[in-house]
Amino acid sequence: MDNMNDMGCSSQKIAKSDSIHHMSHSQMRPELPPLPASAEEEPSELYQTIMSHSFYPPLMQRTSWTLAAPFKEQQHYRGPSDSIANNYSLMAQDLKLKDLLKVYQPITVNIPREKIVQGLPLANYSSEPNKKKRKFSPRGKEDPTRTKLACNISISSPIKKEVAISSTLPGSRPMSPEEQIGVMLQQELEIEGKETQPSESDLERYYYYLTNGIQRDMIAPEDDEVMHRISKLISNTLLTSPFLEPLMIVLVKEKENDYYSSLMKSIVDYILMDPTERKRLFIENIPRMFPQRVIRAPVPWHSVYRNAKKWNEEHLHTVNPMVLSLKELWFKEFRDLRFVRTAELLAGKLPLQPHEYQDVIQKHCMEARQILLNKWIPTCAQLFISQKEQWVHFAPKSDYDSSHNIEEYFASVGSFMSLQLRDLVIKSLEDLVSFFMIHKDGNDFEEPYQEMEFFMPQLIMIKLEVSEPIIVFNPSFDDCWELIHNSFLEIIKNSREIPKVESVLFPELKGYDLILGTVNTEEKLVSDFVDQTFEVYQKNQVGPRKYLNVYQKYDDLLDNMAEQNITAFLKENHEIEDFVTRIGSIKKRRNEIASMHITVPLAMFCLDTMTLNYDLCERAQNLKDRLIQFQVDVNRNTNTRYCYCGQRNSNNIWHERENENMARTFTFQH
Structure with a gap:
């Protein structure tokens, strides 16, 4: 009676979720302790009855040396070590590591029948197919027939040739995606035909063991x-946001539950791989996993890819x-190195005289070249x-x-530096x-010319x-276009004759090609750049030609018509x-020009x-x-004529003085 009370007290301490709590639930019988491992006699009838009528037999051991046993x-x-993963190979479930001997993997080769007939009995010759598989193992040393066969194989060169040929035979034709999905569906139908759908009782018991069969501390x-x-995959802004803190707690808890749930399901599925355990736990069938179908694209280029990959591993030095x-x-x-520092040009004194522009371009290109060389x-x-x-x-070990x-390696390095x-x-x-595209809109203007329309720096x-x-x-x-075009050629010119690193x-x-490659002037790339600049250049010819219309009213000064007039x-x-x-009219025109x-x-x-205006003035x-x-000459001639005639009367004197005064006044005014 005391033992029964003690047992009752111990059963009250067991958690309600523990599977052993339900062992005697159906007939309200007291729980019995597990049999000792040393007991060899058959369990008692009472123990067998309780175990057979148990509602939820235990899945895991409550006390063991290891967890999750x-x-x-x-x-x-x-x-x-002997019990780990023994459900995957039920035939080897009772094997122990100490009883296992070393196992040698036999070697299998295809041997033509006519090549081995001399080492086989005549009876075997008539009943075997044309080609027979032979296995060689250490135990073959005890069989003289096998020894003789091995000797025949070792000295027979045609056999080696056939083995080599068989290793290079092409593989089977790759299946199309439609064929692959058809094969997978057929296999799924075959599996469904062999398996029975789980009953409601199976599903109920299976779900129970998923949720209550394994404790978390195991x-x-x-x-x-x-x-x-x-956390590294999530933005720090989201992790530190106070508004998302409740959501973060929920997600962390969900992740933890998913971790334990997945491991519990894996353990239950593993234990139920043993048919005896299914019978003990009263679960005949379990739900099938949703089929995972993976379709592989046809790869007829596999051999080509494999060869290319091998070549790249040996010769690709990038x-x-x-x-x-x-x-x-x-x-x-x-x-940031450039042959022409356009930012420095725009920040400097513009516009440049043609010879100044040419000197600046040459100076910049030469400085960049010296940086590359030195x-x-x-x-x-x-x-x-x-x-x-x-x-x-990569260098040769001897002469x-x-x-x-090493030549191939430095050729690859030279190609890389040439690309740079x-x-x-x-x-x-x-x-x-x-630098020229800032004036891509051209310089056409509506007359009269307004200086404020062109505020960008001129070149x-x-x-x-x-x-x-x-x-x-x-x-x-x-000449201007030749000057601009030569700017592109100057850049390419100064990039030539740069030595490779192996020359140092x-x-x-x-006798080797020790010069880095660069851009060629004949490349389409260069011609495209030049064409873009030429379009801008053409648009900027309109304004200067149109501005010459301002000087049309002074054409008579240029073609001597004014002189003739x-x-x-x-x-x-x-x-x-x-x-x-x-x-007065001439003076007015001169002031306009000035x-x-x-x-x-x-x-x-x-x-x-300036030169043109000065010339016209x-x-x-x-x-x-x-x-x-x-007019001065006319007045002087008149005065001279009066002097030679000797007429010095008062009227003539007055007339002479009047002419001289008029000439002086005219000269002073104009």
């Missing part, structure tokens, strides 16, 4: 590093650490010297070894195009000069007032009109001086 292991004397807790890795070092060096010190190449060579362990294994590998040099040239050309100064009888541009537009590492090399005027008899009027712009901003170009002044001089 299945209940079925109680009746076996097996260590943890499962190793999740590593804290997992949560740390998950993944060498030295290439990464060269890339980091370029990015750190030379990524800094980039020596620094790269120093990297190869300091990190020679990354590439020295008799081939240098193909090309990138520098291309970016310099792009910057030069952008090149063009002078307006007189080449009778027209006004010309100096330099001409053809191995100065004794002769003055000559015709002087041949006629005119009063002094006519001379005053004519001289007040015109001496610099005319027109987008890309700036016109220098001089021509107008010469016409004015000619009229004045003519």
Whole structure:
């Protein structure tokens, strides 16, 4: 009675969720302790009755040396290593590691029947197929027939040839996606036909063991590093937001529950792989997992890919650490290098005279070239010297070894550095195009010309000069385009003849191509850049040509028509007032010319009109001086004639003085 009371007390301490609590639930019988492992006699009838009528038999051991030990292991004397994963191979369930001997994997080869007939009995010869598989193992040493067979195989070269041929036979034709899904569906139908759907009782009991069959303390807790890795994938703003803190707590709890639930399900599914455990737990069938279908695309190119991959592993050097070092060096010190520093040009004094523009372009290109020769190449060579362990294994070990590998390696390095040099040239050309593209809208304007329409800095100064009888541009537009086009050629010219790094590492090399590749002037890339600039250049020719219309009313000063008009005027008899009027009109034209712009901003170009305006003013002044001089000469001749005639009466004296005073006054005024 006391024992029964003690047992009742102990059963009250067991949690309601524990599976052992329900063992005697159906008939309200007291719980019995498990049988000792040393008991060899058959369990009592009472124990068997309670176990057979148990509503939820236990799934796991309550007390064991290891956690998560299945209940079925109680009746076996097996260590943890012997019981691990024994449900995957039921036939080897009772094997122990100490009883296992070393197992040698037999070798199987295909041997033509006619090649081995001399080593086999005649009876076997008539009953075996044309080709027979033979297995070789250490035990074959005891069989003289096998020994003889092995000897025959070792000396038979045709057999080796056939084995080699069989290894290179093409594989089966890859299945299409439709064929693959058809095979998978057929397999699923076959499996469904062999399995029985679980009953409601099976589902109920299966769900019970998923939720209550395994205690959490039997499962190793999740590593804290997992949560740390998950946090790295989430923005820090979301992690530290106070509004999302409740959601974060819920998600962390959900992750923890999912972790334990997945492990519990895996353990239950593993235990139920044993048919005896299914019978003991009264679960005949379990739900099938949802089929996971993976369709692989046909890969008829597999052999080609495999060969290409092997070749790349042996010959592709772009993944060498030295290439990464060269890339980091370029990015750190030379990524902003340009042959033409356009930002410096725009920040400097603009516009430039044609010869000044040419000198600046040549100076910038030469400075960039010196940086490449005196800094980039020596620094790269120093990297190869300091990190020679990354590439020295490609070098020949002796004078008799081939240098193909090291040549191939430095050819790859040279190609990579050539790409860096090309990138520098291309970016310099792009910057030069952008330098002119700021005036891509052209310089056409509506007359009259308004200086404030062109506020962008001009690039090149063009002078307006007189080449009778027209006004010309100096330099001409053809010369300006040649100057601009030569800027592109100057960049490419200074990027040539840059030596490869091996010319510094191995100065004794002769007869090799030791020059880095660069952009060629014949490339379409260069022609595209030049064409873009030429379009901008053409749009900026309109304004200067249109501005010449301002000087159309002064064409008579250029083609000598004004000179001829003055000559015709002087041949006629005119009063002094006519001379005053004519001289006044010429003076007015001269003042108009003197007040015109001496610099005319027109987008890309700036016109220098100082020389032209001065020349026109001089021509107008010469016409004015000619009229004045003519009148002075007329007055002087008149006075001289009066003097020679000797007529000195008062009227003549007065008339002479009047003419002289008029001439002086006329000269002073004009």
